Amino acid sequence: SPCPYAGGYSHAPDELTYGVDMKHIRWCGILQRIALAYLVVAVIEIATKDARVQDQSSSGFFSIFRMYLSQWIVACCILLIYLSLVYGIYVPDWEFRVRNVDSLNYGKVLTVTCGTRGNLSPPCNAVGYIDRKVLGINHLYQKPAWRRHRDCTDDSPYEGPFKRDAPAWCASPFEPEGLLSSFSAVLSTIIGVHYGHVLVHMKSHMDRLKQWVTMGVALLLLGIILHFSHAIPLNKQLYTLSYICVTAGAAGIVFSMLYFLVWMS
Structure with missing residues (x-):
């Protein structure tokens, strides 16, 4: 994978653009x-x-x-x-824009339903909520491990094509090395x-x-x-x-x- 910490990266194999994309750089x-x-x-x-x-x-x-x-x-x-933060913070519903060009939902804004507190599930935990608020959702890891979750793919624990009824959070970003x-x-x-x-x-x-x-x-x-x-x-x-x-x-x-x-x- 490209390493923006080594001075920059090519944004696409067939494009001659080079440098750090500050709008989507992964900080963590x-x-x-x-x-x-x-x-x-x-x-x-x-x-x-x-x-x-x-x-x-x-x-x-x-x-x-x-x-x-x-x-x-x-x-x-x-x-x-x-x-205290993990079990005490209220996590509301949140939205994200699909950035995976191979996804049928590419470019769409999807909503993840939470409205809960003390939840450790992939989409509704306080760890991800804090990272989205502090770091910004565009600066999180775009292919987290939960893409291999049994709710997302029939090939679990391997990453295969998403199920037709896969929840929205399967395509959402998450920072596994985040702040909290x-x-x-x-x-x-x-x-x-x-x-x-x-x-x-x-x-x-x-x-x-x-x-x-x-x-x-x-x-x-x-x-x-x-x-x-x-x-x-x-x-x-x-x-x-x-x-x-x-x-x-x-x-x-x-x-x-x-x-x-x-x-x-």
């Missing part, structure tokens, strides 16, 4: 999300440096949490803000930095492994429970709490396995 992306998460966590790490209780001789399970308590308070605040979901992604980075804190402050290999495995298993189980209890389903597009727990927990377990193999070799 995975690299931007990584940069934002690293920036926020780096600022937190620097800002809380003098407030830490520097007790590097302690190897208790909760000693690392106490040492970086301010960071976990920030993480809790981020989580509360994210959940990237805000939530900071939590994954904070957990990752915690794994690094364990490596720095705990000198015993066994103490490190106990910390990583315990936290990894706890996060993984919490994410699975949240998903299968239908409290907070796994959803990468929205970067839900269950998704954070499952991915961060699995990462901690895999990291522990690799560490153990290196230690034993």
Whole structure:
């Protein structure tokens, strides 16, 4: 796919136009999300440096949490803000113009019916609503993963021709690396930095492994429970709490396995 961040792109294979189309440029992306998460966590790490209780001789399970308590308070605040917005914002009906030239509805303005609150479905979630309002609907990703949804195509989970009765939102844009979901992604980075804190402050290999495995298993189980209890389903597009727990927990377990193999070799 064309990369507007490398100086421009050709707007069509057979046209000699070149440059960034500022009316439809996609502002967000995975690299931007990584940069934002690293920036926020780096600022937190620097800002809380003098407030830490520097007790590097302690190897208790909760000693690392106490040492970086301010960071976990920030993480809790981020989580509360994210959940409050996702489940508290009212999402009204909205419209979009179909930009896919291969679509039978090309150029038409379609309406997506929502009028709901706390909905995590593809068309009516608060994550997409915030991106449409702040970034603008023309600056979102035009081919989101939900085009492969079973409501949209008979070839689900593959992207095939849309069903004749496919809802309007199947052709609508959505930003998978948008503002609110990237805000939530900071939590994954904070957990990752915690794994690094364990490596720095705990000198015993066994103490490190106990910390990583315990936290990894706890996060993984919490994410699975949240998903299968239908409290907070796994959803990468929205970067839900269950998704954070499952991915961060699995990462901690895999990291522990690799560490153990290196230690034993």
